[in-house]
Amino acid sequence: MAEVPRIVRERLSGQAEGEHPDANLLSAFAEYGLTEQERRSVLDHLSRCADCRQIVALTAPEVSDERLAAAAAARSPAGAKPSWWRSPVVHWGALTAAALVVLIAVGERMRLREGHSASAPAIATVSSNEVAQKSTIPVPEVARPPAEPKQSTKKLAKPSGTPTQTPAVSPGKAGGVGGGIVGGSIATGGTGFGTGAAVGVQNAPTPPPPPAPSSPQMKMQAKAADAGGLPSDTGIEKSLHKANAAPPAASEAVIVTHAAPGLKNEGAVSSKSRSAAMLAKRASLTASWSISDSGALQRSLDGGRNWKDVAVGDGVTFRAVATVGNDVWAGGSGSALFHSADGGEHWSRVPVDANGRTLSGDVVRIEFADAQNGVLTGSTGETWTTSDAGATWRLQ
Amino acid sequence: MSGTAQMPGPVARRIRAGDLAELYQRSRAADVGLSEQEFARILDEIASRYLSPTTTEGDSLAFCRGLRLEELALARACAAGHERAWEIFLTRYREKLYDAACSITREDGSARELADSLYADLYGTETREGRRTCKLNYYTGRGSLEGWLRATLAQEYVNRYRRRQREVSLEEKTEAGAQFAAADPPAQPALDPRLVQATDAVLAALGAEERFILASYHLDGRTLAEIARSLGVHESTVSRKLEKGVRAVRERIIGELLRRGMSRRQAEEALETDVRDVPVDVSMRLSQKDRAAAFYRKGSD
Numbered sequence: 001m002a003e004v005p006r007i008v009r010e011r012l013s014g015q016a017e018g019e020h021p022d023a024n025l026l027s028a029f030a031e032y033g034l035t036e037q038e039r040r041s042v043l044d045h046l047s048r049c050a051d052c053r054q055i056v057a058l059t060a061p062e063v064s065d066e067r068l069a070a071a072a073a074a075r076s077p078a079g080a081k082p083s084w085w086r087s088p089v090v091h092w093g094a095l096t097a098a099a100l101v102v103l104i105a106v107g108e109r110m111r112l113r114e115g116h117s118a119s120a121p122a123i124a125t126v127s128s129n130e131v132a133q134k135s136t137i138p139v140p141e142v143a144r145p146p147a148e149p150k151q152s153t154k155k156l157a158k159p160s161g162t163p164t165q166t167p168a169v170s171p172g173k174a175g176g177v178g179g180g181i182v183g184g185s186i187a188t189g190g191t192g193f194g195t196g197a198a199v200g201v202q203n204a205p206t207p208p209p210p211p212a213p214s215s216p217q218m219k220m221q222a223k224a225a226d227a228g229g230l231p232s233d234t235g236i237e238k239s240l241h242k243a244n245a246a247p248p249a250a251s252e253a254v255i256v257t258h259a260a261p262g263l264k265n266e267g268a269v270s271s272k273s274r275s276a277a278m279l280a281k282r283a284s285l286t287a288s289w290s291i292s293d294s295g296a297l298q299r300s301l302d303g304g305r306n307w308k309d310v311a312v313g314d315g316v317t318f319r320a321v322a323t324v325g326n327d328v329w330a331g332g333s334g335s336a337l338f339h340s341a342d343g344g345e346h347w348s349r350v351p352v353d354a355n356g357r358t359l360s361g362d363v364v365r366i367e368f369a370d371a372q373n374g375v376l377t378g379s380t381g382e383t384w385t386t387s388d389a390g391a392t393w394r395l396q
Numbered sequence: 397m398s399g400t401a402q403m404p405g406p407v408a409r410r411i412r413a414g415d416l417a418e419l420y421q422r423s424r425a426a427d428v429g430l431s432e433q434e435f436a437r438i439l440d441e442i443a444s445r446y447l448s449p450t451t452t453e454g455d456s457l458a459f460c461r462g463l464r465l466e467e468l469a470l471a472r473a474c475a476a477g478h479e480r481a482w483e484i485f486l487t488r489y490r491e492k493l494y495d496a497a498c499s500i501t502r503e504d505g506s507a508r509e510l511a512d513s514l515y516a517d518l519y520g521t522e523t524r525e526g527r528r529t530c531k532l533n534y535y536t537g538r539g540s541l542e543g544w545l546r547a548t549l550a551q552e553y554v555n556r557y558r559r560r561q562r563e564v565s566l567e568e569k570t571e572a573g574a575q576f577a578a579a580d581p582p583a584q585p586a587l588d589p590r591l592v593q594a595t596d597a598v599l600a601a602l603g604a605e606e607r608f609i610l611a612s613y614h615l616d617g618r619t620l621a622e623i624a625r626s627l628g629v630h631e632s633t634v635s636r637k638l639e640k641g642v643r644a645v646r647e648r649i650i651g652e653l654l655r656r657g658m659s660r661r662q663a664e665e666a667l668e669t670d671v672r673d674v675p676v677d678v679s680m681r682l683s684q685k686d687r688a689a690a691f692y693r694k695g696s697d
Binding site: 044317356 | 423461466591608611622
């Protein structure tokens with residue numbers, strides 16, 4: 001590292017004049033919990049005050065690289081204002097275009113096939129069921145018309161399909177809030193695909209509200225980014241992947257959608273009535289989890305259209321939620337961690353302690369690789385792991 | 397609580413009663429013995445401190461929601477002397493207080509002393525104007541209570557260190573004046589005032605973050621990782637900014653010196669070679685060690 005001239009070191013070492021920030025501001029600075037304006041002001045003082053710099057250095061908790069990355073993301077211009085290519089219009093546009101291409105290809109293939117079978121009926125007869133099955137294979141689930149392979153492209157391409165059509169790619173609140181609150185998926189707007197995939201779940205403390213969010217959705221996203229989210233620029237891919245995946249192998253930290261095992265392979269549905277029944281069943285069994293702006297745990301059974309607060313842990317402000325199959329984990333203020341083994345019907349509080357030490361601060365991140373193995377992070381930077389589904393915990 | 401009741405203070409009074417009740421519930425203040433009125437007063441005190449009177453209802457509410465309400469209620473309930481709150485506080489934070497003190501002082505004895513001293517302040521053993529002063533009253537919920545405790549410990553530690561330094565230097569002064577008069581420091585060659593002015597101008601124009609990084613690394617001796625942690629950025633970002641900052645400062649000072657009438661070569665020399673670093677002892681150079689040689693006369697030998 002290049003040395004600075006002696007004169008620079010000397011002139012740099014002058015002490016700041018005026019009042020020093022108090023312990024509240026210094027600790028909030030160390031925990032990345034100030035508003036941007038406050039942060040600038042404190043940083044300006046720190047840059048001139050060796051004593052306060054030392055206090056901040058002594059105050060700073062041990063944090064992981066991920067948390068630093070999250071804090072950086074929260075303050076980056078991209079974190080505050082989504083770039084154009086992350087806009088929902090672009091997302092939906094790209095998705096629609098892809099769906100159109102696939103559908104045209106499928107339609108063309110079917111037309112050729114029908115023409116072929118009409119010209120040579122003796123060779124083979126393709127059942128409508130088979131056609132449907134084949135036609136659905138390459139179509140992304142978000143735009144796939146269940147059991148209606150000949151539906152018009154216009155209708156098929158419409159991105160805001162019913163939740164039953166797109167159960168795993170929760171539009172609107174599901175995407176935006178989920179991506180924002182913990183996972184930090186950015187710029188999904190009102191109809192985006194935010195996924196809180198485990199990559200970006202962070203534990204930065206109380207977030208500084210970003211400057212004047214333009215909409216409630218953006219506000220929540222920005223807040224979430226401040227709360228430690230890492231931007232996920234692969235939201236669509238992950239959503240699609242998730243949509244096609246059977247019970248998730250790893251927990252999703254924010255907005256998690258899980259389908260009932262019995263529904264995961266319903267690719268070929270021949271009749272409209274059967275399709276409707278299946279879709280209704282799917283809707284009833286598909287649960288999305290999220291955390292509201294005020295820290296309430298919420299569940300949606302209709303793919304994110306309607307959200308209802310789930311009464312868990314009276315007074316707890318939730319900050320992280322994760323699911324693995326039917327297991328749902330939710331954590332928040334006051335070291336609160338709750339677990340449901342039946343998809344959110346019944347809950348129990350899980351103590352996180354070991355050797356006389358208990359988890360401190362808020363639970364800001366939960367991540368389960370499978371039903372047994374999980375990691376949770378507290379707002380003070382503590383990381384606890386379990387390998388027995390939360391029965392015992394170890395402080396890392 | 398009725399739907400029309402409002403918070404009493406000037407700033408937070410815009411928060412509706414329903415929202416206040418929600419905040420009160422979230423804080424679990426009732427569990428530690430605080431009434432809703434007391435809680436409202438605390439919120440108002442904090443809002444008055446950080447928000448301007450023109451802050452809108454939405455912003456006031458968002459601010460209050462962003463506070464560590466549960467920890468705030470606990471701290472203030474402790475300050476108010478509620479037994480239950482103290483039980484919870486001791487369970488949650490007593491050991492952490494000692495751990496934090498240990499990590500600050502790196503020495504067990506001093507850590508105990510430091511933590512005990514803070515603990516006494518937290519408990520409020522001092523009285524002012526007949527009232528017990530409890531340091532927990534100063535916690536505002538902006539950061540975590542644990543972080544605030546660490547910052548308070550660190551402040552106390554730095555203050556002690558400064559006090560000790562002052563005491564030692566006074567003793568030395570007395571001692572020096574009485575018996576061992578200290579030798580005058582060797583006269584420093586004067587710096588070119590243009591260099592000082594140019595440096596000051598450049599440093600004043602630096603951004604806060606740039607200056608923080610420069611000062612932390614070059615003055616405080618912090619590592620890149622420590623600076624990155626303070627700023628919430630990656631270490632490589634700090635490294636890049638530091639390199640860039642040093643280069644920019646150097647270039648800008650040279651630019652300022654050029655504007656002040658120096659040639660580029662003079663400016664670079666002035667910056668690179670501090671005259672105070674040049675080991676030239678003028679008196680020694682001028683002294684005449686060899687009298688004969690000094691008064692050498694041609695043909696005397």
